[in-house]
Amino acid sequence: MLHAIRNSSLFVKLVIMVSLALCPPMLLGHLAGSYFISKYGYEDAENTVSSVAQLAAESPLVVEAMRTRQPEAYRQMTAFLETLTRASDVKFIVLIDMQGIRLFHPDAAKIGQHFMGGDEGKALEGQSYLSSARGTFGFSLRAFRPIFDAQGNQLGAASAGILSSDIEAGVARLTGPLGWLLALSLAIGIVLAVLLSRTIKKILFGLEPHQIARLLEERNAILRTTREGIIAVNKDGTLVLVNEMAEKILRSAGVFGPLEGQPVQSAIPGTRLDAVVREGRPEYDQEQNINSSVVLTNRVPILVQGEIIGAVATFRDMTDVRAQAERLTGLSNYVEALRSRSHEYLNKLHVISGLLRNGRHAELDAYLEQIIGSKKLETSAIAALVKDPIVAGFLESKYSRAHEMGVTLVIEGHGVIPPLSPKGSHALVTVVGNLIDNAFEATIYAVEKRITLNIENIPAQAGGYDELVISVSDTGRGISDEHLEKIFTKGFSTKGSNRGIGLYMLLLTLEEMDGSVEIDAKPGHGTVFTVRVPVAALAQGEQE
CATH class of the missing domain: 3.30.565.10 (Histidine kinase-like ATPase, C-terminal domain)
Structure with missing residues (x-):
């Protein structure tokens, strides 16, 4: 994966880097929001079951029914607890006696059976607390409160509970929009990353970093190996480029010192590069005198999107130019030599023809081996x-x-x-x-x-x-x-x-x-x- 990213284009790298920069804070924000919502959901559920269990345990109807065990009192207690269950959104309210036997349960068939879950012991010892256990409705969060009569005698305990799946569903309803918000934020971030990457690529003319480095290396190699001196100035007339051959020619003309960054008029006597920048007209095959040394130069303005941003000059020492012209005059000698070679080739063809006509095949084979290998x-x-x-x-x-x-x-x-x-x-x-x-x-x-x-x-x-x-x-x-x-x-x-x-x-x-x-x-x-x-x-x- 890392190898694929390393070999990908600059556009892809920029999109990935910007996206990675945006993702952690967005993800942390989403996780923090989800955590606090989940914490709030469970705390709200704990407060609800605690309050409902407290109301059930302290209700006079409940205390009277558990103390007297009279049918009328039980009927009134049942109506009260059913109303309380519906009004409070708890899953169940259960009453148990001191032996853990259910005296009230939402499912009437479970009344008279032992309380399920195994976490009722402390409540029968007079303690109030929260617990999580699996009961007849499934795994639930439940609160226990002891029930006392007016004289302080414990009659049993009340338990109110909410299913864990219901709590999680409520939390999910609250965190769902956060997920959509995270997805939307990531999508917007990726779109912005793409737009930023395209802008940067446009600024770089669509080139990859390695292509830019390669172009720079090739440019430096070309400037270093060319036989012509090359200098360039910006629109202010400041030298921005001087290749090795230019430095060599200028040194031979008595111009020394670092040249790049210097005004061209003060650094190189007799130049007209500043005039080329001003006028925008190229000058070809011009002789320029630099401290009594003559060079043959070409000066051309540099245009980018129709605007002159500088000028470049290429030049050679006139001594080298004259020597080259003298060497070219020797071409007539080469032409004469080629004419002589063509006569020699015709002579060889005549020899082959003579050997063939005379039937001297062995000599012909030897001669052909000598000529063509x-x-x-x-x-x-x-x-x-x-x-x-x-x-x-x-x-x-x-x-x-x-x-x-x-x-x-x-x-x-x-x-x-x-x-x-x-x-x-x-x-x-x-x-x-x-x-x-x-x-x-x-x-x-x-x-x-x-x-x-x-x-x-x-x-x-x-x-x-x-x-x-x-x-x-x-x-x-x-x-x-x-x-x-x-x-x-x-x-x-x-x-x-x-x-x-x-x-x-x-x-x-x-x-x-x-x-x-x-x-x-x-x-x-x-x-x-x-x-x-x-x-x-x-x-x-x-x-x-």
Whole structure:
């Protein structure tokens, strides 16, 4: 994740950084609000159950009913507690005697049964408190209050409770809007981050930091390596740029010291850069005298969005310019030398013609080797890997074509092409020929023009070879996924009309020989065609 962010664009980084700066305070605010709302919800629930339990325990109706156990008193107590339950929003009010037996419960079927939860003990000892336990309605927050008669004798205890799920639901209703507010705040923050990032990118002309650094490095390298002196001033006539060659030329003219930041008129005598800034007119091929040293200079105003913000001058010492002109006058000598070389080449052609007419083939071979170089390395590679004479001769012709096109053709591998039948030789020439020709076309515009033909064999269990594997790779531009599915279609070609037959014929030939072809192509990284053909199919008909 960090690696992906590190490699992302400046726009993405700015959006992430601004969003991360906004998120923590927003999230902390949301958590703090949720915490206090939740705390308030539980405190309100505690106060409610405590008050209701207190009202039930101190009600004269409740005390009278528990003291006398008279039916009429019970009826009045039941009506009072049911009304209190509805009015107070508690889930239940329960009365128990000193043995923990329910005397009142919202569910009449539970009356007479023992109190559930196991947390009533302290209430029967005369204590008032809050507790959380699981009862007949589920897990709840409940308050206990002891019940005493007028003489101070404890008659039992009253318990009022609210389900924990109801408390959480109430808290959720209050915190829900906070969640929406947080989401809205984050969305607004991200939108602002995007707008800020776009503004910064616009100021930086859409460039990434590494692109800016690269441009600065390239600018410094160009200024450092150029043979011309380059100086630039801003609209106030202050020098803002002086490259190394400019310093060297100016030093030879007697101008020393740090120049950047100095007024151009006082630093460089005779310059007209300040006038170019004022007038906005370029001056080309002007001679300028600097302390008796003459330079040839060009002065051009710098315009940004139609406004002149400065001027730049390039110049060379007139001594160097004159020396260059003198060297150029020697071109006539080179032309004469080329004319002589052309006569010599014609003479060599005459020698070749004479040897050929006289049948002196051995001398002709020696003479040709002397002129165009030896082909022994290429021939030995073919001889070692190709035993079929037709295929060998065909590959030698491809070597010649490669030399004409300036392509490096390499034939290598650990396998061998055995002697084949005439039919097999013709089939292999069709297959390999189309692949090499396509590779030639693919490498026309490549920087490195290289084609590799690799020959391998898959041995058979009974001896000999079972399968011939030939791959042809090139350093061309590769094949896009869009074209990859169509290249074997008859008539399909990216090279113009009346094309698209070679690979179609290759596929037909392989199908006839029970062979197959695989393609490994990556746009911009070349293409590899791998052909697999059974050796038996290539040798078939050898005795015919």
